[in-house]
Amino acid sequence: MISVQVTGYGGVDKLEVVNTPVPEPQEHEVLIKVKACAINNTEIWMREGAYGKGTKSGWRPEGVQFPRTPGSDITGTIVKVGKAVDESMKGKDVVLFPFTSSGEPGSEHISEDMSFIGSEYDGGYAEYVVWPAELCYDMPLSNYIESAVFSVSGLTAWHMVEQINIHPGETIMVTGANGGVGSLNVQIAARVFGAKVIAIVGDLELEEKMKDLGAAHVLSYKSSVLAQEILHVNGGPIDSVLDVVGDALFSTSLEVLKKGGKFCISGSAGGQKAELDFRTLYLKHITFYGSVLGTREEFHRMLSSISEGKIKPVIDRTFPLKEAREAQEYFKKSGKLGKVVLLPEQ
Incomplete structure (x- = not known):
């Protein structure tokens, strides 16, 4: 062969x-x-x-x-x-x-x-x-x-969403939202778990396509005032971040998270190392999650949602x-x- x-x-x-x-x-x-x-x-x-x-x-x-x-x-x-x-x-x-x-x-x-x-x-x-x-x-x-x-990127995305225990109506920021994991993070968070999703992409020409996947707002990481734009469209800090980028958007993510917010990462395409001021972590009571792949039960639940047309x-x-x-x-x-x-x- x-x-x-x-x-x-x-x-x-x-x-x-x-x-x-x-x-x-x-x-x-x-x-x-x-x-x-x-x-x-x-x-x-x-x-x-x-x-x-x-x-x-x-x-x-x-x-x-x-x-x-x-x-x-x-x-x-x-x-x-x-x-x-x-x-x-x-x-x-x-x-x-x-x-x-x-x-x-x-x-x-x-x-x-x-x-x-x-x-x-x-x-x-x-x-x-x-x-x-x-x-x-x-x-x-x-x-x-x-x-x-769906197998790897879908299972990874599904596990990320389940890890942060999304509730309907919460605001979730998804980085790398046009990629394999990111586009599924958008769909799973919005269409399966009922979250309001802010999708972060490079090219805003993708805005309508991202909204078709379930994003409520689409912003560009190229903006020099991205943090302010996130806070503006949400009317304040957000609940959680689903990140596949790493260093490039790390400081912005921590800035826009609410007190008690959650940050879940499964990739580092934008840099594998970042500086962290521990005061941000403990003064804002932020919870960090490292995530990759998932369980067989999660895989089964994901396949069911795909069969039902909730994830495309x-x-x-x-x-x-x-x-x-x-x-x-x-x-x-x-x-x-x-x-x-x-x-x-x-």
Whole structure:
């Protein structure tokens, strides 16, 4: 089969299109013919070595073992099953829960042995992939591409919203609101949990599209008076921040949060380090949350909301699998709205 492998830490030149054997499912696994695989920051940061220091970087302390096939947002059709898997699963269209873990229900994502598909396991930048049968869920939509854009970014966004315990009518600021996680943060906070969302983007030409996703107000991070604009449109401080940007908007976020406000972060595309005056933290009684991925129950609740039409796929562009380098370079450009998806059959 054709697959795309990362051969080491570095630039897109470390992505190589190769021919590899079709994997064989083990006893409790299934073989999936990949129909679509959406791109996430996770596989780019994995390739770039952003999850660690020195020569080791990955979800696990030992780092990634190369070569590795990336890709974690996967939909496809089960074409073969392991000996312990019911034959009735053959032919099912599925979306993959993106990691394994021995953690108890509700804490799978914080287990020490959490291992990610596309990092610790070969992933979906390929024509076929194997995965545990119990981690394959019915697709929430009938379309492979549309169903492939939720697994990692959607689960991360859903978990962020549940962590800060949003109540209807609260005001939530979403940074990076036009990205994969951000666009889903907007939808989940507004359409599922009933919050008033202030979406922060770069280009205000996206305003109407962001409002279509549920945003009440859309502001640009390029504004020199962003904090004042946030306070103005809300009529005062906000309840919570859902952040994927990091340093670039950190001070603004703390400035506009109310006393007792909540700040939840799941990414740092705008800078991985920031200065914090601890007096701001304790005098305003702010609660910080670090967040990535989520639980299987949250995944199930998210898929249900997608099936019910409360959360819609937001897709910017598709690429053939063989153009993975070009797709990852495009993914990193600003101004997109939604996900970029690789298609093995194109």
